[in-house]
Amino acid sequence: MSQQSTPNEARPNEAWFTEAHQASGSSIGFRTERLLHAEKTPFQTIEIHKTTDWGNLMVIDGCVMLTSRDNFLYHEMMTHPALFTHARAKRVVIIGGGDCGTLREVLKHEEVEHAVQVEIDERVTRLAEQYFPELCEANGDPRAELLFIDGIKYMAEAEPDSLDLIIVDSTDPVGPAEGLFNAAFYASCYKALRHGGLLVQQSESPLAHLELIKSMRSAMRTSGFSAVKTLPFPQPCYPTGWWSCTMARKGGDLSGFRERGALSKNFPTKYYNAEIHKAALAQPEFLREALGE
Amino acid sequence: MSQQSTPNEARPNEAWFTEAHQASGSSIGFRTERLLHAEKTPFQTIEIHKTTDWGNLMVIDGCVMLTSRDNFLYHEMMTHPALFTHARAKRVVIIGGGDCGTLREVLKHEEVEHAVQVEIDERVTRLAEQYFPELCEANGDPRAELLFIDGIKYMAEAEPDSLDLIIVDSTDPVGPAEGLFNAAFYASCYKALRHGGLLVQQSESPLAHLELIKSMRSAMRTSGFSAVKTLPFPQPCYPTGWWSCTMARKGGDLSGFRERGALSKNFPTKYYNAEIHKAALAQPEFLREALGE
Numbered sequence: 103m104s105q106q107s108t109p110n111e112a113r114p115n116e117a118w119f120t121e122a123h124q125a126s127g128s129s130i131g132f133r134t135e136r137l138l139h140a141e142k143t144p145f146q147t148i149e150i151h152k153t154t155d156w157g158n159l160m161v162i163d164g165c166v167m168l169t170s171r172d173n174f175l176y177h178e179m180m181t182h183p184a185l186f187t188h189a190r191a192k193r194v195v196i197i198g199g200g201d202c203g204t205l206r207e208v209l210k211h212e213e214v215e216h217a218v219q220v221e222i223d224e225r226v227t228r229l230a231e232q233y234f235p236e237l238c239e240a241n242g243d244p245r246a247e248l249l250f251i252d253g254i255k256y257m258a259e260a261e262p263d264s265l266d267l268i269i270v271d272s273t274d275p276v277g278p279a280e281g282l283f284n285a286a287f288y289a290s291c292y293k294a295l296r297h298g299g300l301l302v303q304q305s306e307s308p309l310a311h312l313e314l315i316k317s318m319r320s321a322m323r324t325s326g327f328s329a330v331k332t333l334p335f336p337q338p339c340y341p342t343g344w345w346s347c348t349m350a351r352k353g354g355d356l357s358g359f360r361e362r363g364a365l366s367k368n369f370p371t372k373y374y375n376a377e378i379h380k381a382a383l384a385q386p387e388f389l390r391e392a393l394g395e
Numbered sequence: 396m397s398q399q400s401t402p403n404e405a406r407p408n409e410a411w412f413t414e415a416h417q418a419s420g421s422s423i424g425f426r427t428e429r430l431l432h433a434e435k436t437p438f439q440t441i442e443i444h445k446t447t448d449w450g451n452l453m454v455i456d457g458c459v460m461l462t463s464r465d466n467f468l469y470h471e472m473m474t475h476p477a478l479f480t481h482a483r484a485k486r487v488v489i490i491g492g493g494d495c496g497t498l499r500e501v502l503k504h505e506e507v508e509h510a511v512q513v514e515i516d517e518r519v520t521r522l523a524e525q526y527f528p529e530l531c532e533a534n535g536d537p538r539a540e541l542l543f544i545d546g547i548k549y550m551a552e553a554e555p556d557s558l559d560l561i562i563v564d565s566t567d568p569v570g571p572a573e574g575l576f577n578a579a580f581y582a583s584c585y586k587a588l589r590h591g592g593l594l595v596q597q598s599e600s601p602l603a604h605l606e607l608i609k610s611m612r613s614a615m616r617t618s619g620f621s622a623v624k625t626l627p628f629p630q631p632c633y634p635t636g637w638w639s640c641t642m643a644r645k646g647g648d649l650s651g652f653r654e655r656g657a658l659s660k661n662f663p664t665k666y667y668n669a670e671i672h673k674a675a676l677a678q679p680e681f682l683r684e685a686l687g688e
Contacts (some may be wrong), residue, residue, distance in 0.1 A: 127448030129424035153422030343636010381674035
């Protein structure tokens, strides 16, 4: 038997936070140094752990939300593909996104004139300010507005034809986020968007949540959206390590994007670039078959 | 606090196999029904678990090797990009790959006249035949040859200019596979390849093993390869859920592939298609910067 030079068992003196994702029968864990914070808010329980290799880790209701090390994948893919698809997104709303990482990426775009983050639980943002300060560095931007209210109600009451981009950066479709994954919510978004406007929503794992993706896409079309596209991307801290966002457009299609804009962008990214944007539009064979594209 | 409708803790009556990847401080686990087989071979320990959601699971020396459900990602990406890059790969050697999944994908290509699988541990293949029969369905193909000998020695003694494609489908660079990740081995491969021939090797996680990827690429170039390219792809069962293969060419470049061939392929795949091939050539920004591409 070969010498074991990379042991692969947790050692007795180690602590690990592990999320056992019951729906897919798989788990993901991180080795932790200590629990930095834990609280029960009116909406959920939030924990912050210090990990050995992934920076800080935020957990909500037992589900991994983000780590310092890999959140760039999710935040960049929830924002830049949509912003480089829209001709000029001036007014942006983020539903959820309390850690402010999505807001930070949105505000890297000069064309954005106003970005509202509508997070139901203010404690998520306050803890992000403390434990993920790098994600909150754009919170003081004069174009940013932070609201701590119900995003479903906010969208239902939004002025018609007033927005260019809505980003739904929520937890899984259970608990407070459940109402963000149905036709009633999509109808509110559709009404609030201008012609050519975009909705982009995190749409879970292509491998483990295919039925959810199909149902979201169907509900988006039912609500009037003329084109729908699902973009897969890697995300180590979420179940299966593979995640996706789904984009929907009010009028027009989703076949292209502002490639020259992406090539000449004047801000740094760690994952996103024009080539990666094109790559994310490619559909794995099983997904193409399942989604009928 | 919201109702918890997708519990995310392992339940008391459940069994889980978890690989705690010490090098990255992260773990991946699968819920299991029972242990189907365990043995210690002259080379390593092998376990086969029946999981609740991922089919069968093979574990070698505590490291997850494959599951029935997600191995298609790895096996397709270790083979089809290389085979659709080479003009006409007639003679193929697989080093490792004892589960036979790579061999099966290779033999889907009609242009392949002879494919040798050189696996050091015959027990891996015998257990794959029993627990992953779908991966072994091409083993009886008259073009297939299965050898159970040392792949390093095999390549060192291979006839010069005799091969079109070498696929290194090994375990991590520790234990029996350590000698497959250095310049001496790459020099053997280079010598054995015909002009225009390709070497493709699994190259671990873009996020967790960047230094290994850089060192592999550097050693490949030192050994004479004229072009090197790293292709990332999702792989839920491996650390970080994100994996890669690195391709090297003896003469010529790696900028294109036989796109029309990929578009009109006459065999089924679950992940790979021409669009996914192009997508895998896109380099995430941090990788592009780290690799100097």
